[in-house]
Amino acid sequence: MFKVKKVLNNNALLVINQENNAETILLGKGIGFHCKVDEVLMDIGDAKVYTLxxxxxxxxxxxxxxxxxxxxxxxxxxxxxxxxxxxxxxxxxxxxxxxxxxxxxxxxxxxxxxxxxxxxxxxxxxxxxxxxxxxxxxxxxxxxxxxxxxxxxxxxxxxxxxNSVAESMKNTIIINETMAMIEELYHIHLNKDCLSYSRMLIHLKYMFARLKKNEHLKLDMDEYVSTNFTQSYQIAKAICHSIEEKASLKIPYTEIGYLAIHLERIRSTT
Structure with a gap:
């Protein structure tokens, strides 16, 4: 049952859910028509329910x-x-x-x-x-x-x-700044419409997702990458350190090697 707190318009009501005393919005065609404050609704039909x-x-x-x-x-x-x-x-x-x-x-x-x-x-x-x-x-x-x-x-x-919108925006800004850092350290310009740019963005996106969930990569490429792709590995370390400071996250060393592989692809194709 819902008790009407305010009629927003003919199609929207602000109500109190009497089961949990939660303020709730009901949206449905004509649901507010002829409704009055303090009226109790026993049947809301197919109205949509949004708890505030x-x-x-x-x-x-x-x-x-x-x-x-x-x-x-x-x-x-x-x-x-x-x-x-x-x-x-x-x-x-x-x-x-x-x-x-x-x-x-x-x-x-x-x-x-x-x-x-x-x-x-x-x-x-x-x-x-x-x-x-x-x-x-x-x-x-x-x-x-x-x-x-x-x-x-x-x-x-x-x-x-x-996630909150603010958190998503913060991560987007950090990723954008990371892309600028890659361009600066490699002395290159990446077109935002090119495949290399979008691939790196997606890699960083999923890296953030893994860090948030405290998931760890099972594949350890660190030793191989640090030996064979020295420049990209050092840049990956610098980037991860920057992200740690900006996002207040601890990045596992396995992420450094994995990031370096993606960076090496950019270095070798740009």
Whole structure:
């Protein structure tokens, strides 16, 4: 059973789940029609249920329900990709869309210098974000540019990976800085559209994933690589040390040798 706390619009309600006393959003066609505050709903039909996190409850009154509706439609597609995706990302995504449109109304452009890297690091999420562009335009009359789409990509990734958007952005920045470090140490320029660039990005992405899960590589290439690819091994050590400092992570030595192999491929083909 749900007790109505606030009618957001005809299709959205803020309610209290009486089983656990949790503030919850119900989204469904006509679910708010004729509803009154303190009314108890015994049957919510096929309405979507989103439980609010404690730290974002105060934001619900500031978000226009149209943005909740848009965010819900985007999350529907995310759930098709992964049924276990974090549905509590609803309000953060809705809030971001609302804030982005408010900036557009004021003529303020927010650039994202990491847009290309984000699209390469999270291709499935980026595909869903691109598909949301028409949805947002049809609902609001505002069309998001590629920079805004990359921010939507991070929110979708947050729902799928259950990381915060801030953490995903931090990792993206570290990876971007690592790519710049590779270019500097090898005295080369890597085109972001080339295969070598995307391969290295993906390697770094999965390295971060392994470190987060405390997973260790079973293949130890350290001795072989340090002997045969001395320059790339030393650069790999420098890069791993830099990542450790920026991300506050401890990188196992097996990752150094594995990274050096990828670096050697770049060195020998560039």
């Amino acid at each position: 996190k404690e730290e974002i409850k105060t934001s619900i009154n500031e978000v226009d329900p149209i943005y909740l509706d848009i965010a819900s439609s985007i999350l529907d597609e995310v759930l098709k990709l992964n049924p276990d995706a974090n549905q509590t990302a609803l309000l953060a995504l809705a809030d971001h869309i609302a804030f982005a449109i408010d900036r557009m109304k004021k003529g303020i452009d927010i650039l994202n210098p990491f847009s290309k890297d984000i699209s390469l690091l999270f291709p499935n999420e980026h595909y869903l974000a691109l598909n949301s562009r028409d949805l947002i335009y049809n609902k609001t009359g505002y069309r998001f540019n590629d920079d805004e789409i990359s921010y939507i990509t991070l929110h979708i990734h947050s729902a799928l990976d259950k």
